[in-house]
Amino acid sequence: MSFEQEFDEHHAWRKLFAARLKTLSEWLEARDLMDAGVRERLDRAREQVNADKVTVAFVAEFSRGKSELINAIFFAGYGRRIMPASAGRTTMCPTELGYDPEVAPCLRLLPIDTRLQPQSLLEWRSAPEKWERIDLDVNDPTQLAQAIEKVAEVRRVSVADARALGFWHDETPEDNPLPGADGLVEVPHWRHALINMAHPLLKQGLVILDTPGLNAIGAEPELTVSLLPQAQAVVFILAADAGVSKSDLAIWREHLAPAAERRDARLVVLNKIDTLWDDLSTPEYIEAQIQRQREHSAQVLELAPSQVIAVSAQKGLLAKVRGDEALLAESRLVDLEQALSDGVLVQRRQILVGQVREGLATIRAEVEQRLYARDRELVEQLQELEGLRGKNSTVIQQMRRRIEQEQAEFESSGARIQAIRSVHMRQLKDLLGLLGSTRLKAEVAQLAEALRQPGIKFGVKKVYAEAFDRLRDALGRAQTLGAEVQTMLGASFRDLNTEFGFALQLPDQPDFSRYLEDLQMVERNHLQYLGLGNVLKLANPEFGERLTKALMSRLQGVFESAANDMDLWNKSAAAQLDTQLRDRRRNFARRAEAMARIQLAAGGLDTRIEELGKAQLASERTRAALAQLTGLDADGAFTELDPALAEPAVAAAELPADPASWGEAEEVRTPV
Ligand SMILES: Nc1nc2c(ncn2[C@@H]2O[C@H](COP(=O)(O)OP(=O)(O)OP(=O)(O)O)[C@@H](O)[C@H]2O)c(=O)[nH]1
Ligand SMILES: [Mg+2]
Structure with a gap:
């Protein structure tokens, strides 16, 4: 399947998933099986799938053909070049292409001067007034291409200004731009560009990141330490007419090699093979040339050809x-598209399916727990x-x-639950404090201070190591506190189950190893x-400030x-307490009401027994419908729904006479 087809498929699956979540959520509401924990899990699953973005970044030395490749893979439908691609340095600032329906199609450009201020790129993103904005007309490819040419704009500034902006380093003179006769040097006009357009792939969640060459990427630490490591795929490009140069290798080492152990796709492209096409040579000879170049590049980068x-x-x-099939075959572009779709989309889908399956399984387990408690009550009543x-x-x-006496005894569980809840809230507050931003800032303060000092910092690695040790420690302590909560709640749940006949079951506490891994990756x-x-x-x-x-x-x-x-995790636990307390109260009311009816009418007993049988x-x-609604196989295929199971399942016997007697438990809020 081509990249586009695969992407369409991915999008179709996400829509199907959203529809399934909606059905599940309505179904749960209709049966009074929704609680705060389940609702939050459903919201998260929806969010996860809706907000799913796939970022493909193109990284290489200047003039290797990054922008041209983006044009060829994604924008050929416009019938012309959309991203500027020309000899020499062209793309001067990192350019992100994506789609946000909240914003009209436009190009936004962040002036390079913002480098002189301490805000991070992430912070600038939420300051729209600082960006220059140009509306884009997607139906007019010429206007589109002309507007986007702005990403190639430069400015001439003094060496002092270039130094302040991060484009001049006295320590590495060989990388500095050449001053002109007037003593001025050329620097990019813009720091970052965001293109928002309703291109079909972008609309479905693809984000493309085009970057400038070597020194320009390094000038923006956020690109190196955040944007690129978080991209789902990075495409590294070499040019057949240039071989593997020293600067190619520097980029490879700096931006691609470190991520080698990650699951995400790293693709290496040998571009411009047409420069080896030559009318005087045989096709076999040309093919051998291409193979030789591939082998050589692979060897230098330590990859398989x-x-x-x-x-x-x-x-x-x-x-x-031009619609020239023969030339398209010769360009071999399809090979790359295939690799992108297999390596990026298929993997992305697997990760997403895995997360979503886990979420659905938890929802199912929590709802089943409640059904189990209800069933048990039905059996007891029948007996x-x-x-x-x-x-x-x-x-x-x-x-x-x-029954009235039992009910009175049961009401004493309310006080117990209140007591448990207040201990739980206190523990939770400590726990969340460990993970809050105040704490985080305090842990990083020393590192930030060290980076802020002027002068060369030889001890910086040690300061980093210490800061990350402290961060790991904070995560570790949060996990330990979590274990304490688990012990406390686990014991309380067991007591409540035996004493008051609840069916409470504590979900497992979240595993923090994923976050420790993330931390390690950031450090690396x-x-x-x-x-x-x-x-x-x-x-x-x-520079230190920007890095911090x-x-x-x-x-x-x-x-x-x-x-x-x-x-x-805590919400789910608290929600169980609430809902089971409420279910039990309601059940007492039902039992008392049934007894009253039985006392009044002859035959009332048989009617009630029959009702309970129906309820069973x-x-x-x-249960069967729940299993179907939450069913998802490892390939992401949803379980087919049996229409018969969607019938209203609330039998008359389940409804109490007087809703006022249900007794609502007050809502639990998590302290912030
Ligand atoms: N012959 C040939 N030229 C190519 C090919 N791909 C790109 N080029 C040309 O190489 C030049 C540079 O291409 P760009 O796409 O601008 O390169 P880039 O990597 O984006 O470069 P910067 O934006 O400067 O970082 C342009 O003139 C392209 O037309 C190719 O496959 N064959
Ligand atoms: Mg470019």
């Missing part, structure tokens, strides 16, 4: 625009009523009193980055996710 995909972006674009057969009204009267990205000569750049305090900002925004992401997981059957159907 099969991992290097040879293409011609330019001829591929031309072939697509109670069966025992009354043939008994006189005095016995029934006694039974009625017994930073150390790798500093290990590559960038440590010299740290002599500049603004970039670090903070990633760490915040990790800690927030950990806190969210903990919060959800309905409950079986409810």
Whole structure:
């Protein structure tokens, strides 16, 4: 399947999933099986799938054909070049292409001067007034291409200004731009560009990141330590006419090699194979040349030759625009599209399916727990009523009193639950405090201070190591506190189950190993980055500031996710207490009401027993329907729904006479 087809398929699956979640949620509501924990899990699953983005970043030295490749793969349908691609340095600032329905189609450009201020790129994103905005007309490819040419704009500034902006380093003079006769040097006009357009692939969640060459990528630490490591795929490009140069290798080492152990796709492209096409040579000879280049590139990058995909972006674009099938085949662009779709989309889908399956399984387990409690009550009631057969009204009267007495005893569980809840809230507050941003800032403060000092920082790696040790420690302590909550709640749940007949079951506490891994990856990205000569750049305090900002925004992401997981876990536990308390209260009301009816009418007992029997059957159907609604196989295929099971399952016997007697438990809120 081509990249586009695969992407369409992925999108179709996401829509199907959203529809299934909606059915599930309505079904749960209709049966009064929704609680705060389940609702939150459903919201998360929906969010996870809706917000799913696939970022493909193109990274290479200038002029290797990144922008041309983007044109050829994604934008040939416009019949022309959309991203500017020309000889020499063209794309001057990182350019992100995506789609946000909330914003009209436009190009937004962040001025380079913002580098002089401490905000991170992430922070600038939420300051729209700082960006220059140009509306785009997607139906007019010429206007589109002209507007996007702005990403190639440059400015001439003094060496001092270039230094302040991060494009001039006295320590590495060979990388500095050449001053003109006027002593000025050329720097990018813009720091970052965001293109928002309703292209079909972008609308479905694809994000494309085009980057400028070597020195320009390194100038923006956030790109290196955040944007690129978080992309689902990074395409690295070499050019057949240039071989593997020293700067190609520097980019490979700095941006691609460190992520080698990650599951995400890293693709290597040998572009411009058309420069080897030559009318005087035989096709066999040309093929041998291409193979030799692939082998050589693979050897230098320490890859297998099969991992290097040879293409011609330019001829591929031309072939697509002209509809020339023979040329398209010769450009081999399809090989690359295939690799992208297998390597990126198929994997992405697997990860997503895995997460969603896990979420659905938890929802099912939690709802089943509640159904189990309800079933048990049905059985008890049936036994109670069966025992009354043939008994006189005095016995029934006694039974009625017994129910009232039991009900009164049960009400004492309310106070116990309150007590448990207040201990739980206190523990939770401590726990979330460990993962909060105040704490995070405190743990990183020393590192931030060290980076802010002017001068070359030889001890920076040690400061990093210490800061990450402290962060790991904070996560570790949060996990330990979580275990304490687990012990406390587990014991309380067991007591409540035996004493008051609840069916409470504590979900497992979230596993933090994923966050420890994330932390490790952030640390590795930073150390790798500093290990590559960038440590010299740290002599500049603004650079240190930017690096700290970039670090903070990633760490915040990790800690927030950990806190969210903990919060959800606690919500589920608290919601169980609430709903089971409510179910039990309601059940007492029903029993008392049934007794009253039985006392009043002859034959009332048989009617009630029959009703309960029906309720048991309905409950079986409810379980079966729940299994179907939450069913998802490992390939992401949903279980087919049996329409018969969607019938209203609430039998009359389940409904109490007077809703006011249900007794609502007050809602639990998580402290922030
Ligand atoms: N012959 C040939 N030229 C190509 C091919 N791909 C790109 N080019 C040309 O190479 C030049 C550079 O291409 P770009 O796409 O601008 O390269 P880039 O990697 O985006 O470069 P920067 O934006 O400067 O970082 C342009 O003139 C392209 O037309 C190709 O497959 N064959
Ligand atoms: Mg470019």
